[in-house]
Each structure stands twice: as C-alpha cells, then as structure tokens.
Amino acid sequence: MYYDFKSVEPKWQKRWEESGVFHASDDHDKPKFYGLVEFPYPSGAGMHVGHIKAYSGLEVISRKRRLQGYNVLFPIGFDAYGLPTENYAIKTGIHPRKVTDTNIAKFTDQLKKVGFSFDWTRVIDTTEDGYYKWTQWIFLKMFEKGLAFRDKTLVNYCPSCKVVLSNEDSQGGKCDICHSDVIQKSKDVWYLRITEYADKLLEGLEKVDYLPNIKLQQVNWIGKSRGAFVNFPIKNNDERLRIYTTRPDTLFGVTFMVIAPEHPIIDKYADKISNMDEIEAYRAECSKKTEFERTQLVKDKTGVKIDGLTAVNPVNGKEIPVYISDYVMMGYGTGAIMAVPAHDSRDYDFAKKFGIDIIEVIKGGDISKEAYSGDGEMVNSEFMNGMTNKKESIAKMIDYLTEKGIGEGGVQYKMKDWAFNRQRYWGEPIPIVHCPKCGMVAVPYDELPLKLPEVENFEPGSDGESPLAKIESFVNCKCPKCGGDAKRETDTMPQWAGSSWYFLRYVDPHNEKSFADAEELKYWMPVDWYNGGMEHVTRHLIYSRFWYKFLYDIGEVPYEEPYAKRTAQGLILGPDGVKMSKSRGNVIDPNEVVESLGADVLRTYVLFMGDYEQAAPWSEDSVKGCKRFIDRIWNLLEITTDGEEYSEKLSVPMNKTIKKVSEDIEQMKFNTAIAAMMTLLNTVYSIGEINKAELKTLILLLNPFAPHVTEEMWEKMEFGGTVTDWSWPEYDETKCVDSTVQIAIQVNGKIKARIDVPTDISSQDAIAAAKKETVVASLIEGKTVVKELYVKGKLVNIVVK
C-alpha cells in the first residue's frame, strides 16, 4: 500500500485548521509552555529551508508538550517593517503595504503546508496599526522616563541607501544592506539610553538558562570593564585632563598622554597651542577616515604632539607630553588616556615610533622587545614597589587616588546607546512633535497610533531626510501642549523596534486597551524556551531584554527576564558546503521538497541531517533516506498484529526507544532521537511483525516529527480519536536493559575476545568467565596478573607482566 502524502498531508492540515487543536487555551489552571521562535521577515523570496530548521526544533518540543498535557502557546508572526520591502516598492511602484500583504500570504501558505502547529489565531504583523500603536506607546514611555533622547553626533551614514546606520548595522565600515562604504556625518538623531541598563542586562544573565556561548557573546557585547578615572593636572593651568584606565597600578610608568582628535580640550586652549596648524591638519585627515579605515591602520600609529600643553603625573609630579592620535576614541572612556608604553602594546608602538621613554614598572617581560602585560614584581613605583599581586596593586592605587582626591574607581562599557532612527518610509513613525515654544512634545497616548501617511513616492530625501519630510499634511501639525503651529518628527523607528516586544503581544494579541492583559502576562510569561539564530543573540536579544526590563521597571510586566531559556540552531549550508545564497545558486527551496517528497520528509530531514546546533550541508541523497524511513513506517500497517501489550521480543527495544527519544528531544538531539526510531524500525522488520500496542507507541514518538503520516496511520488503525488526543508514552526503567550483555575482554588494554554474560553478573564471575576464554587463557599463562578489573556491562581488563 503506497503512502500518498499528496492527499494525506493537505487532509490533516485542513483538519487541524478546522478543529483548532493547536490554539492555546484560556485555561490558566493547566501548566503552561510558551515556546517562541524568531518571527520571519516576509521577504519576496519566500521561505528558506533555514526557516524550516529554525522552527522545527520548538515545533517538535511544542507537540511533545501538548501530548504531555501542557497548555502550549506556540505562536508565529511577521516582522514586516524593513528596507527590502521599501526598496522593492521604490523599484516597482507597488505600495509597501501591498508588498507586505502579498509576502505574508505567501509565507503563511508555505508554513501551513509544512504542517507547523502554530496558533494561527494569534498572528502578529508589526506593520499593523493595532500592533505598532503599542510600539509607539512603549517608545513614549521611554521618552517620558528620559530614556529616549535626541543628540547631535557623528553618525554612520550610508550615501547609497541615504540612511543613518547604527554601529551594529555598519560593522566593518560597510553598510549592512548595500555593502557600500559608510561615511561619518553630523546629525540630530534619536537614541535609546540602553547603556543605563548595561548592568541589569549583565546581572540578569545569571538568572537565565541560555547556551553558554550565547551568554558569553552578550557579556562581550556589553563589555564591562573595571578601572579608575584619574585627573592629570595641566602645567601652568587649572585644567585637569581626565582619563580612564584599567591599570591604575601602572601609573608610575606613564610617559605621555594621548587624546582623541575630537577632544574638546584642544579648542578650549587653541590660543596656547603653538602648532595648531599641524593639529588641525591631522584632525581633518582623521575625520575623513571612516571607522573602518581607522581600525585598518592598527599597526601603524599616527599622531601629533601638542606643543603648549604639558600634563603632570599626579602621583610623582613628572611633566609629560600630550599627543593627539586617532588610536584613542572619543566614544569610549573620557576620550583621553594615560600611556604606559612598557605595559600596553598600543602605547608601546606609539612610543617606539615617536621616540618616547619606556619605563618598566612591572618585572617579568623584556620591554626592549615588546610591552609586557603579565604579572610580576612592581619596580620604579615608590610606595608600590615590591607588590606582586595585580589585583591588590590596583586596589591600593585606587585607595591612594581617592584619598588624595586625584581620581577614583569606576567602570566603563563597550556598549553604546542605541541609535534609534531611520530616514525611511516603511517604519513606525516616531510619535513626537517639535514645537517652537514647547520643544519636543509627545503625541498624546489617546492619539496613538500615529499612522504612517499614504504616499506615492518612497524615495528618501537627498540629504538623509525621511520621505515623510516631504509630506506637508503630515509634517505640519498643532502642538499638543500649546496648540500652536508645530512640526512632526519625520524619522521612523529602526527595524529592531517591532521585534523588541512581539513576544508580549502573542500573549494577548487582540487587546485594544493595553499591549497585553496583566493576567495573561502573568500566566504566560516568561517565554519558557526561545530558539533562533546565532546572528541575533547580540542585537535583537539584547534590545528585547532591554525593552522588557524597562517595562518591568515601570510595572508593566511581571518578571525580570523575558526568556527563561535560549538556544540557537545551526545554519543549513548549500549542497556545496557553503552558505546558501542566490548568487551561488545553491539555494534549496523548501516548497519543492514538500511537493516532491512531502512535508514529513522535509521536517524529519532538517532535524536528522546533523547536530541541531551545528551547521550542516544539505544533501539531495540523504534526504531520500528520510523518505524511505517514512515509507517504511507507513508499511508497518501491513505487518501489524493484535496485542495490547509489548511482545517479549520488543519489550526492551520499545522501552529503550521511548527513553532515548524522550530524553534526546529535551536536549535538542533530534538527530539521535530519529536514529533511535530508525533502529527500532529495523528491529521490527527483522522480527517481521509489530503489534498494535507497539505501533501505537511508535506513532506517538514519531508524531512530533512527522505528524501527517502518523495521524493517518492512527486513523487507519482505528486507535480512537486523533494522535493529538493521546498522551506521550511512558517507559519502565527496569525494562530498558537486556538480560544478557556482550562484554569485551582486554589483556593489557587490547581487546582479545568478546563474551555474553548475564547483565547482573558479579565482578568476580565476570573476570573468571573471561579467564576461561581460550585466547585469554593462553595469553596470561605463565605470566603474573598485576591487575584485573570489570567495568559493569562493558568490559574486563586483565593486566599481566
């Protein structure tokens, strides 16, 4: 009997849709499970096999949880604001709203054809008024609390996309979207003060169950460092040059200072500086360099000595020169450093190039060759001499600085405030009004959502202005405070906005009074398990934790952390072993697999192809193995016999498999779970029959992976109702072991024989049995037995001399 997936799969998809079995229940007395996957950006290209793998992990877990009696929330939605849609609209003239709707319809259809058990009554579209109303609402709350602010700064600007980019979006000096070079431009932009949450974001990591490498990436991203601020007096002047250092213990080794090219002290004392021309020239040169070029020149230090400004080392009164160099950044610390060439490689390079003294203060290295940053005895450091413990030295110096009023301990973060703006059409309008009298005024909450105006031309303005700036009817408005003429903010929010809180909306997606009902939040939050791509563990994961923690602080959400657990799946590579891309032509279309082999095969294969967390190449051949597996499962119907209990032959394999599959799913070791079912299947075929009890269990175990074929078999066997009405199989630990095991016999660690022994054999009996083996007996004859040991159920090792 041939398994006709082409008719069976749509049949069950239709039934699931009609019965609503996968809708989360309102019954708050049941234990809950909230499984979250990263909602897709609905691109025109449609679904990618990567999406299938990303969703299949929690799909299996969610289906298992339902069978285990949980009330499961497994939602899906669309993160639909973004540049590709807008660029497509500009190119074709089709409105982004229309493009988005078309793409969402396409994704929805494709997802349903794979049979995912999403709750389709809770779908979110971040571009719908009912949704972005609350995105704007949260923004206004932040504005109210001073966390959303405007600042004039140098921003990363992409001349090709005509947008301001965040540091995150312009890594390596290239635009994330079009990959052209990013330049620096001064502009008034919106920021979110995420740095205020740096410590909370760091501390919160201790309370959550994230994969260790995910935690580590977040820790590195936040980049907290401890050190000290020290004020260096300027000679013949009341000025203090303030620096930040992580190594205050090396203060006696300071031989010069360096300030960033943008440091304000230069303009302040321009009249005292004799080589201002030279400095101006250097500054001009630096401002032309992009961030990328600056970092490219790591090896070759440049700079200019400031003639006329001399600093004084506050611990020993020594006069030291001040340099200007672009290896010091204005955006970190104070924009000025104390340079200790003997113990910092960058300062070392600079000192070598400019012929500055290098004074060793910590022994242990060879400072004629390179800087030494290790531990050692302190020298040339007056009251610090003789100390050997870095930690203690730092503490001692900080105490000294504090006592003398020269400086104090402090911390710094690498993380910068979040540039929260786009000069684009297809995004959430920022609900702020600029009033000539009142300044920046929030749009009143009852006027939200501030809707995106209808326009025909989506092209950004030539100078980095949003297309909204061209729409008079939108721009011109009345000030909500004084009623006078005012202008609306025309920037829109960046693409990360909508995805920063979507998991909260799923809990209560149709609420018009609040972003989600408090009771619903209390029941469903936190997300029990969040799975997504490794590429999102810094930006999206940190941004959304930040928003959530803010909402917690203003009493809008119930728990401190949004996600209890976070995992990440590995990429699916093309058959050629490299990342799939259109240009390489190695992209696998999931729809074609569904069409030709069936959704169950696709689902099983993406989980079977390798370790879920690791990248693995697609194989056109291997996928056929899963097709055979599904067909062989189906063909069990022909060899099924009566029987309400596991047969003697299959009792142990059945129990073992239930255990293995149950445990492996929890650890996302889907590949070995499937392998265990394949092994069981091979055992069944070698016996030649399976009874109803055994088939029932096998169907239940496989159901989360291949729901269509298992439902169809369940129905054919008339087991009653559908698989979804049943519960996850249990196993008996005592029935997971065979009565006899094969053990290996080693002599001096080399395997010489194998024998079958009762599983519960004693150590003495096992060793005795081993010695009776003729090969073994001949090997140990006439020699002294030094040691003999038995590892239960594994092996006997006899060591002879």
Place this chain on the structure above:
RNA sequence: GCCGGUGUGUCGGAAUUGGCAGACGAGACAGACUCAAAAUCUGUUAUCCGCAAGGGUGUGUGGGUUCGAGUCCCACCACCGGCACCA
C-alpha cells in the same frame, strides 16, 4: 590581536561524558525481483598485510596522565564564528 567553537570512514554524522570507535542515514559493490529500468528487499563496506585463520594501524599533528584516551592535560596546525586601537 583577543574570545569562543570545530577537526572522527567516500559523505552527513554517532559514541551513555574515561570503558567494545564508526550507531543511524547516504553513497558504493554484490545478489533477489523485473523483458528492462526505477522502486523495493537481502548482504558487504575504516584501513594495511594475508588465500585463510589471524595480525598490525587507526578519531588534525607531537608529547603526557591512565589498566584503558575520540573524550583529560601540555604544545602546535588547520578551518569556522564573534569582537576588534575599548585604554
């Protein structure tokens, strides 16, 4: 440069966390069925020596710990990912 990860047959990958390396799948080879092909089923398949029985060698490289190492320790090599002049 710093941090993290990975390295196992022809290929994707297993290995109960120190105990029989190569589960499971693919591919290949042989056989059955077929007029034939596909599909399906059965068997073989790390490698070297040997007709065979059997023996040797094998988890990136080199050392070490141990009765025993893919697994632990030290050094090195290669590839992948993240951060990157962060003071």
